[in-house]
Amino acid sequence: MTEQPLRVLVVEDHQDTLHYLSLYLEQSGHAVLPARTVRQAVEVVAKSECDVVLSDIALGDGTGWELLNLLHLPGSVYAIAMSGFGTIADAHRSKLAGYRHHLVKPIDPDQLDQLLEEARRERDER
Amino acid sequence: MSGARAFEGAEAELRAQIAELTRELESERAARQARERALLEAVDSEQQRLAQLLHDTSSQSLSAARIYARVTRDVVHRISPEAATAVMRLEQVLQTAADELQALMRWLRPARLDGLELIAALEDLSQLASRTMPCEFRCPATTIDADVESQAELLRIAQLALHTSMRRSSGQTMACVLQVDARHLVLEMRASWQRPLPGDLEELLAERARVMDGSFTVQDERGPGCTLTCRLPKRRGAERGGQSAPIRAAAPYSSTGRR
Numbered sequence: 414m415t416e417q418p419l420r421v422l423v424v425e426d427h428q429d430t431l432h433y434l435s436l437y438l439e440q441s442g443h444a445v446l447p448a449r450t451v452r453q454a455v456e457v458v459a460k461s462e463c464d465v466v467l468s469d470i471a472l473g474d475g476t477g478w479e480l481l482n483l484l485h486l487p488g489s490v491y492a493i494a495m496s497g498f499g500t501i502a503d504a505h506r507s508k509l510a511g512y513r514h515h516l517v518k519p520i521d522p523d524q525l526d527q528l529l530e531e532a533r534r535e536r537d538e539r
Numbered sequence: 540m541s542g543a544r545a546f547e548g549a550e551a552e553l554r555a556q557i558a559e560l561t562r563e564l565e566s567e568r569a570a571r572q573a574r575e576r577a578l579l580e581a582v583d584s585e586q587q588r589l590a591q592l593l594h595d596t597s598s599q600s601l602s603a604a605r606i607y608a609r610v611t612r613d614v615v616h617r618i619s620p621e622a623a624t625a626v627m628r629l630e631q632v633l634q635t636a637a638d639e640l641q642a643l644m645r646w647l648r649p650a651r652l653d654g655l656e657l658i659a660a661l662e663d664l665s666q667l668a669s670r671t672m673p674c675e676f677r678c679p680a681t682t683i684d685a686d687v688e689s690q691a692e693l694l695r696i697a698q699l700a701l702h703t704s705m706r707r708s709s710g711q712t713m714a715c716v717l718q719v720d721a722r723h724l725v726l727e728m729r730a731s732w733q734r735p736l737p738g739d740l741e742e743l744l745a746e747r748a749r750v751m752d753g754s755f756t757v758q759d760e761r762g763p764g765c766t767l768t769c770r771l772p773k774r775r776g777a778e779r780g781g782q783s784a785p786i787r788a789a790a791p792y793s794s795t796g797r798r
Contacts, residue, residue: 429603437610471594497594497602498648499641501663518598519605519637 419533420461422446424454424468424480425495430518434467437522443529451475451483458484465532467525470496470503478510489539491532495520575750583695590648593640601637608633642670646702657683657690657724661697661717668701672708678717685724685773692751693724696744696769700728704735704767711735719773723753728767733759735767744769751775 421443425431428449435445446461448454451474457463466486468477477494486492494507499517507515514528608630616623645667658678665676683690697715704713711732718725736744741757748755753771760766 427599427603430599430606433603433606433610437606440610440613497598497641498590498645500645501659501666505659517641519602519634521634522606522609 416442416533417537418442418444419465419529419536420444420446420463421465421467421529422448422454422457422463424448424451424466424472424477426450426469426471426473430469434520438529441526441529449473451480454480455483458486463490464536465529466490466492468492468494470494470507477512478506481511489536491528491535493525493528572750575746579747579750586647590644593644593647598637598640598644601633601640605630605633605637642667646698657685657694658717660690660694661715661726664694664698664701665715668705668713672705673712674701674705675712675714676717677715678719680717680719683719683724685719685771686775688775689724689751689771689773692747693726693769693771696747696755697726697728699740700736700744700767700769703737703740704728704730707735708732722773724771724773726769728769729760729764730767731764733763733765735765 421438423431423434423438423445425434425447426449431447431449435447438445446457446463448457449472451472454468463486466481466484468480470477472480477496481492492512494510494512494515495518496503496507496515497518504515516524608626612623612626612630615626658680661678662676665674668674701713701715708730711730713731713735714729716727716729718727736757741755744755748769748771751771752775753769755767755769758766758768
């Protein structure tokens with residue numbers, strides 16, 4: 414049986430990072446839903462379902478923390494935050510906003526793979 | 540009688556002069572504190588601007604390059620495992636550069652509480668310093684019942700002291716203890732060597748603490764070490780019976796700002 418790819422909403426306002434992150438995720442067999450702003454992300458989620466949200470914290474029109482609040486996603490969606498400043502305060506805020514993990518940029522692809530594997534297992538067990 | 544009247548008149552005039560001089564001194568003190576505060580805020584603001592600039596430019600590009608190198612490695616591996624190993628080394632170099640840049644950004648960015656208590660923020664600072672110099676932190680208290688302004692200033696002083704000490708440590712260690720008593724927050728930073736700070740920074744930190752009605756001292760210990768102690772009142776103005784001059788508080792970091 415072929416594994417269903419994870420549908421990953423990637424929200425990142427830096428063009429190159431969004432491009433290469435999407436490329437990496439697609440190469441790893443996932444389906445990517447890209448967005449560069451909070452507004453775009455809301456529009457994408459209105460049209461398509463996702464299993465994982467992978468969002469930068471600093472976005473041009475808001476924050477990743479606000480985004481999760483706006484998306485009203487079911488609890489089953491696995492949310493991962495990314496930020497350039499690796500402070501405990503940022504990680505704490507991400508947790509409060511509903512993110513399962515807070516990665517510091519540049520994100521380690523192996524660590525991301527592990528989290529996505531966990532997201533896949535959780536989805537498949539449901 | 541006329542002599543007594545003349546004496547009373549002179550005394551009254553003297554009292555008036557003293558009152559006038561006292562008013563002028565108070566006014567000058569308030570103006571000086573406001574200038575000092577504005578200068579410190581300008582330094583913080585500039586550091587924050589630099590940190591944000593690094594975050595938005597070099598850090599983002601490094602982040603993209605790091606992921607692109609990984610994508611490249613996976614592709615190259617199918618053709619030449621040896622070449623893939625070379626790309627992996629490139630990834631490691633990029634990661635190291637990114638880590639160094641991130642540490643620099645965090646040191647530049649003025650320390651913020653961000654809704655966290657001072658204890659967690661100091662723990663974070665201690666972890667950051669530990670990348671270069673073994674740095675322990677402990678606090679017997681579990682909560683801090685102090686003004687946010689006092690907590691933020693203590694954190695900022697600790698950040699400046701630790702960052703500079705770290706660069707002058709050369710294999711030495713630091714142990715920090717935060718004590719909370721009825722009226723003060725007291726942070727002791729015990730260095731295992733002497734003179735962890737240059738004299739001008741000691742003066743600057745003492746000035747920062749003084750603006751908050753507190754103190755910053757450096758005390759040599761028996762043996763090679765010394766202790767930096769920052770003592771700030773939990774409530775600003777409490778040390779002068781609530782007569783603190785109105786000084787503009789440091790601008791809070793916007794939670795909607797770029798990160």
